[in-house]
Amino acid sequence: MTSMASDPSIKPVILSGGGGTRLWPLSRPEHPKQFLKLLSEQTLLQVTAARVDDPSLYASPTVVANSAHAEEIALQLLALGIALEAVIMEPVGRGTAPAVALAALNAAPQDVLLVMPSDHVILDPKAFHTAVRAGLAFAKQGWLITFGIAPTYPETGYGYIRKGAELGEQVSSVERFVEKPERATAESMLADGRYLWNSGIFLFRAERLLEELEHHAPAVLSAARGAMDRARREDVRIATDTEAFLASPSASIDCAVMEKVERVAVVPVDCGWSDIGSWDALYQLGPLDGAGNMVSGAARLVDTSGCLVRTEGVRVSALGVSDLIIVATRDEVLILPRGKSQDLRRFSSD
Amino acid sequence: MTSMASDPSIKPVILSGGGGTRLWPLSRPEHPKQFLKLLSEQTLLQVTAARVDDPSLYASPTVVANSAHAEEIALQLLALGIALEAVIMEPVGRGTAPAVALAALNAAPQDVLLVMPSDHVILDPKAFHTAVRAGLAFAKQGWLITFGIAPTYPETGYGYIRKGAELGEQVSSVERFVEKPERATAESMLADGRYLWNSGIFLFRAERLLEELEHHAPAVLSAARGAMDRARREDVRIATDTEAFLASPSASIDCAVMEKVERVAVVPVDCGWSDIGSWDALYQLGPLDGAGNMVSGAARLVDTSGCLVRTEGVRVSALGVSDLIIVATRDEVLILPRGKSQDLRRFSSD
Numbered sequence: 201m202t203s204m205a206s207d208p209s210i211k212p213v214i215l216s217g218g219g220g221t222r223l224w225p226l227s228r229p230e231h232p233k234q235f236l237k238l239l240s241e242q243t244l245l246q247v248t249a250a251r252v253d254d255p256s257l258y259a260s261p262t263v264v265a266n267s268a269h270a271e272e273i274a275l276q277l278l279a280l281g282i283a284l285e286a287v288i289m290e291p292v293g294r295g296t297a298p299a300v301a302l303a304a305l306n307a308a309p310q311d312v313l314l315v316m317p318s319d320h321v322i323l324d325p326k327a328f329h330t331a332v333r334a335g336l337a338f339a340k341q342g343w344l345i346t347f348g349i350a351p352t353y354p355e356t357g358y359g360y361i362r363k364g365a366e367l368g369e370q371v372s373s374v375e376r377f378v379e380k381p382e383r384a385t386a387e388s389m390l391a392d393g394r395y396l397w398n399s400g401i402f403l404f405r406a407e408r409l410l411e412e413l414e415h416h417a418p419a420v421l422s423a424a425r426g427a428m429d430r431a432r433r434e435d436v437r438i439a440t441d442t443e444a445f446l447a448s449p450s451a452s453i454d455c456a457v458m459e460k461v462e463r464v465a466v467v468p469v470d471c472g473w474s475d476i477g478s479w480d481a482l483y484q485l486g487p488l489d490g491a492g493n494m495v496s497g498a499a500r501l502v503d504t505s506g507c508l509v510r511t512e513g514v515r516v517s518a519l520g521v522s523d524l525i526i527v528a529t530r531d532e533v534l535i536l537p538r539g540k541s542q543d544l545r546r547f548s549s550d
Numbered sequence: 551m552t553s554m555a556s557d558p559s560i561k562p563v564i565l566s567g568g569g570g571t572r573l574w575p576l577s578r579p580e581h582p583k584q585f586l587k588l589l590s591e592q593t594l595l596q597v598t599a600a601r602v603d604d605p606s607l608y609a610s611p612t613v614v615a616n617s618a619h620a621e622e623i624a625l626q627l628l629a630l631g632i633a634l635e636a637v638i639m640e641p642v643g644r645g646t647a648p649a650v651a652l653a654a655l656n657a658a659p660q661d662v663l664l665v666m667p668s669d670h671v672i673l674d675p676k677a678f679h680t681a682v683r684a685g686l687a688f689a690k691q692g693w694l695i696t697f698g699i700a701p702t703y704p705e706t707g708y709g710y711i712r713k714g715a716e717l718g719e720q721v722s723s724v725e726r727f728v729e730k731p732e733r734a735t736a737e738s739m740l741a742d743g744r745y746l747w748n749s750g751i752f753l754f755r756a757e758r759l760l761e762e763l764e765h766h767a768p769a770v771l772s773a774a775r776g777a778m779d780r781a782r783r784e785d786v787r788i789a790t791d792t793e794a795f796l797a798s799p800s801a802s803i804d805c806a807v808m809e810k811v812e813r814v815a816v817v818p819v820d821c822g823w824s825d826i827g828s829w830d831a832l833y834q835l836g837p838l839d840g841a842g843n844m845v846s847g848a849a850r851l852v853d854t855s856g857c858l859v860r861t862e863g864v865r866v867s868a869l870g871v872s873d874l875i876i877v878a879t880r881d882e883v884l885i886l887p888r889g890k891s892q893d894l895r896r897f898s899s900d
Contacts, residue, residue, distance in 0.1 A: 225867075502896050511883070514864075517897055518576075519886040523870070528883045533861070535876060535885065536869040546852050547867055 205542045210336065210403070211285065211311045212252040213303040216245060216265035216273060216318040222477050224256045224544060225532035226510065227532045234318040235272065238476060239485060242280075245273065246512045249282050251325050252314065257332070260285040262306065263318070264299040267291060270437060284436045291442040296400075297451035299415055301424035302440060312339050315453070321485065323472025331469035334370035335403045338465050343367075344412065345403040345457035346374065346458060348396025348466040354386035357477055357542065359398040359454060362389075363466050374466050377459040396468055398454065400475070409457065417456040423448030442492050479525045479541035483508045497528075506538065559609045560686065560753070561635065561661045562602040563653040566595060566615035566623060566668040567643045572827050574894060575882035584669040585622065588826060589835060592630075594669045595623065599632050601675050604662065607682070610635040612656065613668070614649040617641060620787060634786045641792040646750075647801035651763055652790060653775035654670040659757035662689050665803070666751050671835065673822025681819035684720035685753045688815050693717075694762065695753040696724065696748025696808060699823045704736035707827055707892065709748040709804060712739075713816050724816050727809040746818055748804065750825070759807070766807040772800030781826065829875045829891035833858045847878075858886065 220232030227233040234245040242250065245263075252258040260283050266287035277284055283303045284474035288302045300315055307313060307316050314332060322328050328347075348361045357380060364375035377398065381389065389395035413421040426444030433439075458464055476482050488494050493501055497511035501520070506523040509516055525541055527534040538542065568582045575582040582597040592600065595613075610633050613623050617639035627634055635826065638652045650665055653771055657663060664682060672678045678697075685695035698711045707730060711727040714725035727748065739745035763771040776794030783789075826832050838844050843851055847861035849868070856873040859866055864878045873892055877884040886893065 253720070309817050375809060500897055502893075511650075514878075514881055514883055516883045516885070519893055519896060521885055521887060524885070526883075526885060528864075528878070530880060531864055533864055533866045533876075533878045533883055534868075534872070535871055536864070542868050543852075543869055546869060547850055 209255070210252075210257060210314045210332065211259045211307055212249075212261040213300065213313050213315045214245070214248055214261050214263045214314065214318045215296055215299050216263055216269060217290070217296065217299055218317070218319050219293065222541075223479065223482070225527060225529050225534055226512065230268070230392040232269075232319070233476065235269075235276075238482060239312065239321060243276055244321065244476070246276050246280055247321065248316060249277055249292050249320050250280055251322060251328070252316075253282055254329075257329060258314070262286045262288060264288045264290065265318075266293060266302055267439060274436070286436050288438045288440065290440060291445055294445070294448045295450045296453040297413070297420045297456040298418055298424050298445070298448040299408065300402075300453045302422055302428060304409045304413075305424055305428045306438065307406040307513070307537055309405070309410075311406045312336065312403060313406055313409070314401070314403050315431075317475070320399070320401070321472070321476055322473050323474075323485070325471070327469055327471040328473075331370065331467045332403060333473065334368075335465070335467045338367065338371050339403045339405060341407050342463060344408060344458060344461055344464045345371075346400045346464065346466045347403075348468045349399050349400045350468060350470050351390050351395065351397050354383060354390045355397065356381060356383055358475070360386075360389050360395045360464050361391075361398050362395050363468065367465055371465050371467050376463045377454065391431055396466060397473075399473055400454070401471075402453065402458065412457050412461045416460045417449075419452060420456060428479065454460050475498050478544070479508055479510075479527065480539060481541075483525070483538060504544065508538065556824075559605070560602075560607060560664050560682065561609045561657055562599075562611040563596070563650065563663050563665045564598055564613045564668045565646055565649050565665065566613050567640070567646065567649055568620060568667070568669050570641065572891075572894065573829065573832070575879050575884055576807075576862065580618070582619075582669070583624075583826065585619075588832060589671060594671065594826070596630055597671065598666055598668050598885075599627055600630055601672060601678070602666075603630070603632055607665070607679060610615075611764075612636045612638060612653050614638045614640065614653055615668075616643060616661055624786070632653070636786050636788055636809055638788045638790065639702060640790060641795055644795070644798045646803040647770045647798045647806040648777075648795070648798040649766055650752075650759065650803045652769055652778060654756040654759045654763075655774055655778045656788065657756040659755070659760075661756045662686065662753060663759070664751070664753050667825070670749070670823060670825050673824075673835070675821070676857050677819055677821040678823075681817045681821065682753060683814070684718075685817045688717065689753045689755060692755065692758050692813060694758060694808060694811055694814045695721075696814065696816045697749045697751040697753075698818045700818060700820050701740050701745065701747050701826075703741045704733060705747065706731055706733055706736050710739050710745045711748050711816050712742075712745050713818065717815055719832050721815050721817050724814045727804065747823075748817060749752050749819075749823055750804070752803065752808065753856050762807050762811045766797075766810045767801060770798050770801055770806060773861065828894070829858055829860075829877065830889060831891075833875070833888060846890055850851060858888065 218232045220227035301355040303332040364373040427440035430441035491505040498515040511528040561670040710728040713727040714723040779792035780791035841855040861878040863880045
């Protein structure tokens, strides 16, 4: 065994299970957010994979995705020249817990996995990598590491983490997890200063995650194990067994594992993170033109300010309007005031 | 000769020359306003033709149109079972004066022509027909009759007519025509009570119009005469001679003739007239839903009020917005506040 084998680099696990409803009408179930070019000429999936395309720290990535998206994912990474370790195909989405379980079962026990959603943005990757390095020593010792984002406003759409005692440089124990809060609670946590946003990005040894799943979510683990044992493998593609996978309950890795284990630590990081979970969140990322508009696609704006205008295949002409979100595709047009994009759910799904 | 021949019914002349810019993006040069189904399942052209589909008062209509639209016009009237007297095809648009000249040259000298734009709406046709009957006796005596609409607000997009002495029941002399006014002028005319909107609808004997053209716009008349003399005729279609027609200056029938002749009279009429010259004008015609929205096409409105939403082939979802004009097609989306639709011209024509 070489020292590389006994001291493996970090294996990125990219979760591509998003349903694609919050950036409707651009995101759709068949074309979820990770496949959108929201901030650059690359899709969010590509940006996520490119972020860990550094052999000095990271091995080739594994993507866990709906089987319907496997081909698209392979093509997108091929376009960047990024070799995949594996694409693990789920027959349906059952949340992040079974998805992570599949990846952990496919890894060597000692592998350190960096679990990342495929549709988040990190504007300062350098700060992120520094945080990952800080967490790595603890992950190797068996800690389950979360990355916590210093909150900048009282967001009610995120879970929070209260950090406890410092365990080492940049690493603290987790005192508790807080579910998505009410507004008042979010405000008091923001004021408190010891609360961080739960980014949904994790670092741990594969065998440690499996141990905790065994303890806290055995049904998830046994379903994932069955699905992997009977998987069909072809090149990098791993088609998990449908019947076995369907036996898994739906569960998030946060609720099923992270919030329940003892040896969980948090690395606070200020890396320009966003889950781009709404049109308003996208607008926050900018850049804006001189009138405060964020524009993408063919648009003519006259006397228009503070608007997010995003159009694909259709020209938008706006005159004399302010602070609107305007999103147009060839078959859908969405118009609502900025600050209201959480209300998208008020449209029934017809 | 029968008495019918010596006392012809009124010959409608429908002017289909509109350029189609003011209701952009629904109206386009290739698909102007008269071809839109703005207020019913019929196009404005069809509504205009159907309005005079009454043999007790009107003969078959003549349409003057761009040659590119002749086929569409024939099909639209065929669909209503309305027989055309003629479609007079212009190679290019040169305004209403040459268009009316062509129709007058194609008529018998004694024919009484009712000249109507193809893209206006009249919500009370009965009142309109009563006004036409009132004007008919004067038209037969050689008067050029205009129809004047009682103004309901200080519109700056219309010409005005100041009525003078009463000539007979419902018929007054015209004291003067007023060009499209400034706002303050429009307000004082509205307050005055003797001013009417110039509807662009006229009634006169063909020979009288030709006499006045000869006197006031001889270049228009001679071009029109040349274009008709050398026209190619096939069935009801009359393709005017391009070279001859191109010799005509551009001129409106108002400026070239009506404002200059002595024997011009006005019939005031309250018939729910609109030229639907803007999105705001369309909104005025309603009907509105309980939240003051005027909706046409596939739209989902949540907490939305006072909006004109018009969509073709695209679904519009609006949430929490008020008093907007939203028009969507498969390639263009327009958004502006209600009351601002005159500002459409601020978009360059690119």
